[in-house]
Amino acid sequence: MLRTMTFDRLPTPCALVDLDRLERNAAAMSERARRLGVRLRPHVKTHKCVEAARIQTAGEHGGITVSTLAEARAFADAGFADITWAVPVALDRLGECAELVRRTYRFRLLVDHPRAAAELEAFAAAHGLRFEVLLEVDCGHHRSGVDPGDPAAVRLAGAIHSSPDLDLAGILTHAGQSYRCGSRTEAAEVARHERDVMAAFAGRLRAASIAVTEVSVGSTPTVTAADDLSGVTEVRPGNYLFFDVFQAAIGSCRLDEVAFSVLATVIGVYPERRELVVNAGALALSKDPGPVHVDPDCGFGVAVDPTDQRPIPGLRVASISQEHGVLRSDPPLDRRWQPGSRLRILPNHSCLAAACFDRFHVVRASEVVDEWRPVRGW
Amino acid sequence: MLRTMTFDRLPTPCALVDLDRLERNAAAMSERARRLGVRLRPHVKTHKCVEAARIQTAGEHGGITVSTLAEARAFADAGFADITWAVPVALDRLGECAELVRRTYRFRLLVDHPRAAAELEAFAAAHGLRFEVLLEVDCGHHRSGVDPGDPAAVRLAGAIHSSPDLDLAGILTHAGQSYRCGSRTEAAEVARHERDVMAAFAGRLRAASIAVTEVSVGSTPTVTAADDLSGVTEVRPGNYLFFDVFQAAIGSCRLDEVAFSVLATVIGVYPERRELVVNAGALALSKDPGPVHVDPDCGFGVAVDPTDQRPIPGLRVASISQEHGVLRSDPPLDRRWQPGSRLRILPNHSCLAAACFDRFHVVRASEVVDEWRPVRGW
Numbered sequence: 001m002l003r004t005m006t007f008d009r010l011p012t013p014c015a016l017v018d019l020d021r022l023e024r025n026a027a028a029m030s031e032r033a034r035r036l037g038v039r040l041r042p043h044v045k046t047h048k049c050v051e052a053a054r055i056q057t058a059g060e061h062g063g064i065t066v067s068t069l070a071e072a073r074a075f076a077d078a079g080f081a082d083i084t085w086a087v088p089v090a091l092d093r094l095g096e097c098a099e100l101v102r103r104t105y106r107f108r109l110l111v112d113h114p115r116a117a118a119e120l121e122a123f124a125a126a127h128g129l130r131f132e133v134l135l136e137v138d139c140g141h142h143r144s145g146v147d148p149g150d151p152a153a154v155r156l157a158g159a160i161h162s163s164p165d166l167d168l169a170g171i172l173t174h175a176g177q178s179y180r181c182g183s184r185t186e187a188a189e190v191a192r193h194e195r196d197v198m199a200a201f202a203g204r205l206r207a208a209s210i211a212v213t214e215v216s217v218g219s220t221p222t223v224t225a226a227d228d229l230s231g232v233t234e235v236r237p238g239n240y241l242f243f244d245v246f247q248a249a250i251g252s253c254r255l256d257e258v259a260f261s262v263l264a265t266v267i268g269v270y271p272e273r274r275e276l277v278v279n280a281g282a283l284a285l286s287k288d289p290g291p292v293h294v295d296p297d298c299g300f301g302v303a304v305d306p307t308d309q310r311p312i313p314g315l316r317v318a319s320i321s322q323e324h325g326v327l328r329s330d331p332p333l334d335r336r337w338q339p340g341s342r343l344r345i346l347p348n349h350s351c352l353a354a355a356c357f358d359r360f361h362v363v364r365a366s367e368v369v370d371e372w373r374p375v376r377g378w
Numbered sequence: 379m380l381r382t383m384t385f386d387r388l389p390t391p392c393a394l395v396d397l398d399r400l401e402r403n404a405a406a407m408s409e410r411a412r413r414l415g416v417r418l419r420p421h422v423k424t425h426k427c428v429e430a431a432r433i434q435t436a437g438e439h440g441g442i443t444v445s446t447l448a449e450a451r452a453f454a455d456a457g458f459a460d461i462t463w464a465v466p467v468a469l470d471r472l473g474e475c476a477e478l479v480r481r482t483y484r485f486r487l488l489v490d491h492p493r494a495a496a497e498l499e500a501f502a503a504a505h506g507l508r509f510e511v512l513l514e515v516d517c518g519h520h521r522s523g524v525d526p527g528d529p530a531a532v533r534l535a536g537a538i539h540s541s542p543d544l545d546l547a548g549i550l551t552h553a554g555q556s557y558r559c560g561s562r563t564e565a566a567e568v569a570r571h572e573r574d575v576m577a578a579f580a581g582r583l584r585a586a587s588i589a590v591t592e593v594s595v596g597s598t599p600t601v602t603a604a605d606d607l608s609g610v611t612e613v614r615p616g617n618y619l620f621f622d623v624f625q626a627a628i629g630s631c632r633l634d635e636v637a638f639s640v641l642a643t644v645i646g647v648y649p650e651r652r653e654l655v656v657n658a659g660a661l662a663l664s665k666d667p668g669p670v671h672v673d674p675d676c677g678f679g680v681a682v683d684p685t686d687q688r689p690i691p692g693l694r695v696a697s698i699s700q701e702h703g704v705l706r707s708d709p710p711l712d713r714r715w716q717p718g719s720r721l722r723i724l725p726n727h728s729c730l731a732a733a734c735f736d737r738f739h740v741v742r743a744s745e746v747v748d749e750w751r752p753v754r755g756w
Contacts, residue, residue: 267468282664
């Protein structure tokens, strides 16, 4: 814990986490999961901080979702004992997976290919352990997962279910196509489809005498918009804790709910072309292009007042290079902008922007109340 | 130094630096600078590793260019004593700049605004030191720098020159517009313009009795393509040590000169849609869109054979999310691709991809010969 200071003393660029907003986002998602009758297994990949995960899981069963083994290890070190690695298992990392199985109460892996299942089985048999496996299902994102309409998907579930060295924990999907939505109404439609596909597939497996305990769905846009999750057992949203410009653009949140921002200093003022340059570029904001399908001119984030976090009218992050962010003003540049002026930028994609930083300054209003260190690497 | 191993033992995703290629790139640039009659002050922002900078500066005067104060401090710790911070100075960081002035033989700052010059002057006077300043000039990139045709630019140079607390070291530009070129011929044209603008502006300042010692130009595309740098004293290319897919696309290098790659493992195989998924996504490759102005279908990097680094025909990195890279094949997917298969990806933009990693595995052919730790943060 730092002694009290206000964030205007922090050197820039730096990452600010608005704790009031984050706590509200966490509480709202817990309440939403309760109303929908599903368990919340938050994805920690957005923030990768133990402190944030503790807030997310307060009052929940404590299970989390991770995107890397580095996260799994760090969160296991901090006492999290029920972890799902929600990326198809990389077969070069089985030794580390086995270690996590031994160290935790529950460590679940994703599989969507018979070869991966066979390798897991062989490794488990050779090392005297069991792997708990979720079969990943493609519900329309077409990134990974089995095609639930393909008989091979049922065969693979059956092979895992009947393996002496594997436990089929259930099925899991991520409706990533929800990121192509333009509104909450569209996301609700994707959420219905996600649920329908998973409930139907679980039914088909059960009809084939394959036990399916967990039916896990994900994505902040769908969980935020879903009206009915009958047949689903758990949800795995992650981004909602920070939110970002993308989520606001597609209706998952309001801009004033975004809890992560980058504090930057003006290092160039060019009234003749109505531009400012700030010291936050691609290595502080990421090059995520943002919600261009909704707003082709969205740029690389939303510039907000450093104190009240209201968007600065007419100013947008027009382009970025490694350490420069170029902000363009529609009206002539306000004379208040001088080298040394400060602003905050709400990023397009908080998962990628947060990954640029080795520490987050946690603030309530202007006061720095904590410093969190995210996990990095794999 | 690690004991000898081959990189096929490394867990993925990980960053590989091809030392043979890197050494050739370094030697070629040193030779190029010598032939052009300019000093080489390499930019270290691409790799941020002391070991790489030692290779770049071997046989040179040892001066380097940095993009952050964190780099400046780490390289000063390692004995580099002549450092230019080639981003306009952020006025909230003057205390750290003063520290670097005291610790090094030469630490130069960029200024392009009278307010920044005045603040530097006041700080220097108050703290009993002098700041060595380069006036940044806009030679057509329109990101930062003074307009060399504006009389205010000469006035600002004069004010710095005549300040008792500042030294005008010279003028500096970065022809970043060279990244919009489609060929080496076009880059050569930008290089001529960059030189012409800087030589003319230096002449104008000298005519106004303002001494200009350093005339510094930059950018890998222009330095690689330049045929005459008369009037220029130093060049500051950085990317050339690694190169990348972007530089190859615009003619700065060949693909077989790219010295940085990401080793990845196949985690999904989808023959019906001719796609593979690997465990290298936006947090391993960055979301840099690459040379879309030359090749709209360039995707997010070039997949190459892990051993001989030849591009894999018909396979491209079609899309990426946080930890997934989706590769699409034009022909039906080769049956050799299975979960656990490996490949290397040459990134679109090595500066941003390298920044994703906390360590680089340095290889000669398949042998891991060293491990480098890049500087991170600001």
